[in-house]
Amino acid sequence: MLSVLALSACGQKKAEGGAPPPPEVGVVTVTPSPVAVVNELPGRLEGVRTAEVRARVEGIVLSRNYTEGGEVKAGQVMFRIDPAPYQAQLASARASLQRAEANAVSARQKAERYKPLVAVNAVSKQEYDDAVAAAGQANADIASAKAAVTTAQINLSYTTVTAPISGRAGRALVTEGALVGKGEATKLTVVEQVDPIWVTFTQPASEVTRLRRAIESGAVKGMNGGAKVHLYVEDGREYDQTGKLLFSDMTVDPTTGAITLRAQFPNPKRELLSGTFVRVKIEQGMDENALTVPQRALIRNAQGASVLVVGTDGKVAALPVKAPQAIGDSWVVTEGLKGGEKVIVEGLQKVKVGAPAKAVPFKPAGAPTQASEQQAASEAKAEAQPVKSDGKQG
Numbered sequence: 001m002l003s004v005l006a007l008s009a010c011g012q013k014k015a016e017g018g019a020p021p022p023p024e025v026g027v028v029t030v031t032p033s034p035v036a037v038v039n040e041l042p043g044r045l046e047g048v049r050t051a052e053v054r055a056r057v058e059g060i061v062l063s064r065n066y067t068e069g070g071e072v073k074a075g076q077v078m079f080r081i082d083p084a085p086y087q088a089q090l091a092s093a094r095a096s097l098q099r100a101e102a103n104a105v106s107a108r109q110k111a112e113r114y115k116p117l118v119a120v121n122a123v124s125k126q127e128y129d130d131a132v133a134a135a136g137q138a139n140a141d142i143a144s145a146k147a148a149v150t151t152a153q154i155n156l157s158y159t160t161v162t163a164p165i166s167g168r169a170g171r172a173l174v175t176e177g178a179l180v181g182k183g184e185a186t187k188l189t190v191v192e193q194v195d196p197i198w199v200t201f202t203q204p205a206s207e208v209t210r211l212r213r214a215i216e217s218g219a220v221k222g223m224n225g226g227a228k229v230h231l232y233v234e235d236g237r238e239y240d241q242t243g244k245l246l247f248s249d250m251t252v253d254p255t256t257g258a259i260t261l262r263a264q265f266p267n268p269k270r271e272l273l274s275g276t277f278v279r280v281k282i283e284q285g286m287d288e289n290a291l292t293v294p295q296r297a298l299i300r301n302a303q304g305a306s307v308l309v310v311g312t313d314g315k316v317a318a319l320p321v322k323a324p325q326a327i328g329d330s331w332v333v334t335e336g337l338k339g340g341e342k343v344i345v346e347g348l349q350k351v352k353v354g355a356p357a358k359a360v361p362f363k364p365a366g367a368p369t370q371a372s373e374q375q376a377a378s379e380a381k382a383e384a385q386p387v388k389s390d391g392k393q394g
Contacts, residue, residue, distance in 0.1 A: 022355070026346030026362030027310055028294065030337050035290035035327060036283045041261075043201030047192035047274045048264070051165045053078060055188055057086065057158040058181035061174055068171045072163040072191060079161035079172075079188055081180065086159055090152035097145035104138035111135040167193035168270065192274050195267040199231060199243065201280055202258035229263040230281040233272075241266050245282065291337050292330040294362075297345045298323055307336075308344040308351065310359040316344070316351045 055061075059081035066078045111131040118128040163169070170190040180186035229243035243265040252259055263280065265272065272278075298321075299306050306320045321336030337343075344351065345362040 032289035055180035
């Protein structure tokens with residue numbers, strides 16, 4: 001019996017000293033799936049039309065006739081400048097026109113009287129020519145006087161400063177009683193049209209070139225109806241309207257190596273303010289066979305990005321990859337994976353490259369497990385049982 005016990009103890013120790021089982025890791029199988037080609041870029045909001053309201057004549061500002069920050073219509077009166085000097089100029093110009101017209105009547109009648117007389121040598125040819133020239137000069141004086149009247153009317157109209165476009169009016173840069181237009185066209189305010197509104201942003205030329213080649217090769221499908229643009233304001237909230245790409249300036253800025261793009265967004269509630277810095281996401285195509293991995297599966301270090309996979313031999317291997325773009329909680333892998341690889345998502349700290357590992361399907365946190373599903377089914381069955389009069393379940 002002692003010999004048997006000794007042999008049993010030796011066998012138990014030998015079993016306990018054997019190799020431990022491989023660690024269990026959660027993996028996802030990489031499969032191609034359609035993914036939108038999205039680029040997130042910084043941008044700045046701009047008014048579709050911006051007009052500076054300036055004083056075009058010299059004078060004293062009598063009144064401001066608009067609400068600062070409010071909406072104005074094209075042609076609406078915004079400022080009034082003292083019109084008295086220009087009313088006097090207009091009256092003087094009209095008087096000069098009347099004098100020129102009177103002189104023209106006299107000169108024309110004189111030329112008409114000399115015409116039959118020169119035929120019978122009653123007056124000299126020179127006198128007749130002088131009379132005709134005087135009539136022509138009188139007509140020129142009339143034209144000059146009419147131009148002076150028109151100029152005086154224009155200057156008088158400039159004393160009423162109107163909005164050149166419809167939009168939001170800025171704060172007034174002058175007050176009542178200020179002298180404006182002295183030697184320059186004084187800036188009075190600014191009017192901006194912000195519905196719709198533009199967002200201008202830039203994209204690296206290398207990304208545009210790579211996307212164009214992918215579309216030409218058929219690897220990426222272009223967007224039907226143009227690229228869709230999504231806008232995110234300063235607090236990170238997505239704007240509820242989708243924009244459209246207007247144009248692409250294909251000239252590369254030599255200082256930044258970027259291409260300028262512009263998108264237009266509706267702004268009916270005036271929520272978007274000109275000059276604000278925002279971020280935009282532009283959908284420029286659809287990659288029908290994109291390979292993605294969860295963000296937590298990607299390892300980045302000084303050598304670059306890589307993922308750990310469980311090979312067909314059950315051992316862990318490291319694969320270098322390129323993942324330039326994140327979409328949601330996944331990275332889009334452009335190089336390094338072919339599809340079908342079992343990428344380790346959970347348990348990265350428990351494995352080493354070249355060591356064996358047991359691959360099990362990865363389940364995100366909150367996903368129902370088999371045990372939880374069985375428990376939920378049992379609870380539902382218990383609740384469905386009838387209750388007796390004494391309060392106990394049947």
